[in-house]
Amino acid sequence: MSAVTKTAANSVAVILGHDLSSIDDGDVTWSDAHANFLSSLSQEEIQDLLTCSRLLVLKPRDHLFRAGDHSKDVYIVAEGCIRLFKVSPTGKETILWFNFPGELFGMAEIWSGSQRQVYAIANEATRVYSIRRQDFIKFLGAHPEAAMKAIGILSARVRALGHTLGGLASDNVETRIARLLMRFAAISSATRCSSGVNDAELCVNVRLRHQDIANLIGASRQTVTTTLLQLRKLGAVRMVDHHIHIVQADHLRCLF
Amino acid sequence: MSAVTKTAANSVAVILGHDLSSIDDGDVTWSDAHANFLSSLSQEEIQDLLTCSRLLVLKPRDHLFRAGDHSKDVYIVAEGCIRLFKVSPTGKETILWFNFPGELFGMAEIWSGSQRQVYAIANEATRVYSIRRQDFIKFLGAHPEAAMKAIGILSARVRALGHTLGGLASDNVETRIARLLMRFAAISSATRCSSGVNDAELCVNVRLRHQDIANLIGASRQTVTTTLLQLRKLGAVRMVDHHIHIVQADHLRCLF
DNA sequence: GCATGTTTGTCGCCTGGATGACAATAAACA
DNA sequence: TGTTTATTGTCATCCAGGCGACAAACATGC
Structure with a gap:
């Protein structure tokens, strides 16, 4: 070490x-x-x-x-x-x-x-x-x-x-990602996002590569990329710098 | 209640x-x-x-x-x-x-x-x-x-x-079942199986339906049935009364 | 002893997602 | 500034395992 x-x-x-x-x-x-x-x-x-x-x-x-x-x-x-x-x-x-x-x-x-x-x-x-x-x-x-x-x-x-x-046992990848993002948004909510654009949106203030998310939810990197892209197209989340902002928390929540 | x-x-x-x-x-x-x-x-x-x-x-x-x-x-x-x-x-x-x-x-x-x-x-x-x-x-x-x-x-x-x-994130159903059985064999090893036939074999002294196993490892009941049957055909496990005996622990372990 | 509920065994079909392979960026480094 | 290395985006392929549907085998209660 x-x-x-x-x-x-x-x-x-x-x-x-x-x-x-x-x-x-x-x-x-x-x-x-x-x-x-x-x-x-x-x-x-x-x-x-x-x-x-x-x-x-x-x-x-x-x-x-x-x-x-x-x-x-x-x-x-x-x-x-x-x-x-x-x-x-x-x-x-x-x-x-x-x-x-x-x-x-x-x-x-x-x-x-x-x-x-x-x-x-x-x-x-x-x-x-x-x-x-x-x-x-x-x-x-x-x-x-x-x-x-x-x-x-x-x-x-x-x-x-x-x-x-x-x-992991019951949800599909999309749902698991949604849950994960909400969870991280919750724990990183204290450290306010520097580029504090919109107060309405939640900030996942952690640097997560797609591979990290995949390892976190037990999925493959490719699937995470694709799913995240869908979520972005739907306007549920967006990228700010190198982290994720949750634009429509409700949208994610209804995937639960 | x-x-x-x-x-x-x-x-x-x-x-x-x-x-x-x-x-x-x-x-x-x-x-x-x-x-x-x-x-x-x-x-x-x-x-x-x-x-x-x-x-x-x-x-x-x-x-x-x-x-x-x-x-x-x-x-x-x-x-x-x-x-x-x-x-x-x-x-x-x-x-x-x-x-x-x-x-x-x-x-x-x-x-x-x-x-x-x-x-x-x-x-x-x-x-x-x-x-x-x-x-x-x-x-x-x-x-x-x-x-x-x-x-x-x-x-x-x-x-x-x-x-x-x-x-759950990395193993297939067969491996997960193998792990589970070994685990239960370990915790139920104290309560000796009444029909103590062979001392060499481990006894999973718990009444587990296939549905239970499925819920335990995050799989479907059918898959559990099929997989367990394979394991029986291979002689790795066998049924005694209504619980499982592990005949060849090594066989299960090498699935890990 | 019969009827009803439960658990196991078996099929075939079908799909979510893994895998491998690349191209396109973006970042790190020298 | 050019080179190398991470990271992301895309696609075509393939299969483990989910799901519905039954039949057979047990249990259990009446």
């Missing part, structure tokens, strides 16, 4: 805990699927937690860990974005989710002490706080409130994964 | 905490995906937890809760089996998992205070301990060890769901 390491004790101020306003996608509130761990903690808790952390600086495409690794840390994104994905024996990549600033991840593996099941790589220039398993467990023990929040995070993830699973 | 309610304070003895021996399915230990919460607790913890629980008695197909409900309890299976599933707008059912004795479930929804996202119904005659949200949170606060275990359970579930998701 080509990450630079610094101590992070005093860089609490760096964290931009973006509170997520929730967007209802019909029957499910998605915001909590990416519940922001760090910003839900008190100042003291943050201080306590980050004091024993190291700050890792990652360039785009740097690996944080790979499936099979025995790394026993949990991570919190300080800045940037981490992609978590699986790779099938045939090399097909399935993205489980993206982690944005303030989000806690890597928790799932540290309990069983087993190997990591997924890959984590920086989707862009990214900085993450790395906290050793032991320190994290100690922290949770000392801060029951925080432990409850960790449970909440995991719960949200269970719900989100369940939802994705249901969608 | 047609469940009978009794107080459960003194029925601790009923619980058969079956310790699961782990079966390695190649690179993943599956047993922890159904980690047994109750049997991982100490006697005092069990006592504390169940004292504030109610025992619900369910007949096969009784609903414990439905998507949209506001029930705010967590549950622990005492006996029998609870099926957790989603239903798509088109009526397609996707089974997330089965809960066996000792397992804790229903945790995911109680934090956000939102509606239940899934359906929970008794797969057979089943008894579950029902614990109110407040009591459960209080319990976790008072027993940090137990809170850690709850985190472990959720972590395992996140891993399992991620695995399923990856499989």
